[in-house]
Amino acid sequence: AQQQPSSRGASLVKQQAREQGQEDVDFSQLPFDVLRRISGGFSLPNLWAASMVCKSWYQALSSLREAVTFVKWGKMYKHGRGGVPQDTGMALDSFLKGAARGCAAAMIDAGLLLWEQGRREEGIQWYRKAAELGDVAGQCNLGLALLQEPVDASEAVKWFQTAADAGHVRAQYSLALCLQQGRGVEPNPGKAARWYLRAAEGGSSRAMYNTALCFLSGEGFARNYHHARHWMRRAALAGHRKAQFEHGLTLFAEGDGGLALAFLELATRAGETAAIHIRDALVQQLPA
Numbered sequence: 099a100q101q102q103p104s105s106r107g108a109s110l111v112k113q114q115a116r117e118q119g120q121e122d123v124d125f126s127q128l129p130f131d132v133l134r135r136i137s138g139g140f141s142l143p144n145l146w147a148a149s150m151v152c153k154s155w156y157q158a159l160s161s162l163r164e165a166v167t168f169v170k171w172g173k174m175y176k177h178g179r180g181g182v183p184q185d186t187g188m189a190l191d192s193f194l195k196g197a198a199r200g201c202a203a204a205m206i207d208a209g210l211l212l213w214e215q216g217r218r219e220e221g222i223q224w225y226r227k228a229a230e231l232g233d234v235a236g237q238c239n240l241g242l243a244l245l246q247e248p249v250d251a252s253e254a255v256k257w258f259q260t261a262a263d264a265g266h267v268r269a270q271y272s273l274a275l276c277l278q279q280g281r282g283v284e285p286n287p288g289k290a291a292r293w294y295l296r297a298a299e300g301g302s303s304r305a306m307y308n309t310a311l312c313f314l315s316g317e318g319f320a321r322n323y324h325h326a327r328h329w330m331r332r333a334a335l336a337g338h339r340k341a342q343f344e345h346g347l348t349l350f351a352e353g354d355g356g357l358a359l360a361f362l363e364l365a366t367r368a369g370e371t372a373a374i375h376i377r378d379a380l381v382q383q384l385p386a
Contacts, residue, residue: 165201168192172207186211197224202233209239218247229257237261238269245272251282262293267300274305291318298329306333307341334361339368346373355384 140148140162149156149163171182172192178184190211196204205228213221222243228236237257244254255276261269274293277286291312297305306329312318313326327348333341346361362377 161199162201165196165199165204168196168199169201169204169207172196172204176207176211186215190215197227202228202231202236205231206233206236206239209236209243213243218243222247229260234261234264234266234269237264238266238272241269241272245276245281251276253282255282262296265300267297267302267305270297270300271302271305271308274308278308287312287318289318294318298332301336303333303336303338303341306330306336307338310341334364337368339365339370342368343370343373347376350376350380355380359384 145159145162145166149159169192172189174180174182175185175192176189190208193204193208193211197208205224209221209224209228211221212218212224222240225236225240225243229240238261241254241257241261244257245251255273258269258273258276262273270293274290274297276282277290277293279285291309294305294309294312298309310326310329310333313322313329315321319325330341330345330348334345342361342365346358346365349355349358349361359377359380362373362380365373366377
């Protein structure tokens with residue numbers, strides 16, 4: 099069933115090619131830089147769908163299909179899965195082979211591993227190549243790396259903006275932070291709050307918490323206790339420990355001791371030490 103949309107897409111492409119008299123175009127002869135620009139950021143399903151369009155596309159994308167295999171083996175070596183021993187050297191070698199074949203996902207994995215090994219400049223170079231291919235995860239990772247390397251925070255903001263506009267949740271949160279703190283851009287609480295809200299709607303627990311704070315303080319939004327409580331609760335349920343602590347305090351103040359205790363316990367287990375004393379005091383107050 100999953101192959102049917104791809105088959106229909108392939109048929110449409112073939113029909114268009116026939117109508118335009120381009121059936122004999124040999125896509126495998128396209129320069130590699132062009133192919134990489136077109137399909138380097140494809141997900142695996144899209145890569146296979148493109149490969150099935152026609153024989154010449156299948157041949158043209160062979161190196162990228164090889165790259166996907168190298169990414170798979172790289173992850174197995176990195177985490178010691180699939181019956182292979184954990185070996186970061188082999189993992190990096192696999193990622194670099196995939197990256198050399200034009201795969202943006204391999205570039206990101208290679209960049210991450212190089213960054214973890216302290217080879218930050220090399221990591222940034224691979225993030226940049228993935229970002230320039232249009233990969234939103236690569237754009238976000240490049241922005242995060244540039245913020246940690248005090249080179250040009252404004253460039254980091256540029257990449258966050260590009261990925262955020264494309265819907266990348268972490269980039270939206272990171273852009274909001276930069277706008278709130280004035281890192282690489284003029285401070286703009288209103289824009290920051292709106293990007294926090296978009297990231298919160300996308301599922302970021304940290305953005306949910308910061309959205310709640312914006313509504314609570316009136317920074318970027320009109321002060322609204324109802325919205326603040328809604329997003330604080332959402333953040334707490336998503337596992338944000340400070341939100342669990344603060345939502346627990348709210349419930350305690352409202353007289354819901356049992357549910358307050360549950361959130362304070364969750365916050366304590368997550369490492370929020372400020373919740374311990376209040377949790378213990380609440381336990382003493384509750385009936386058996």
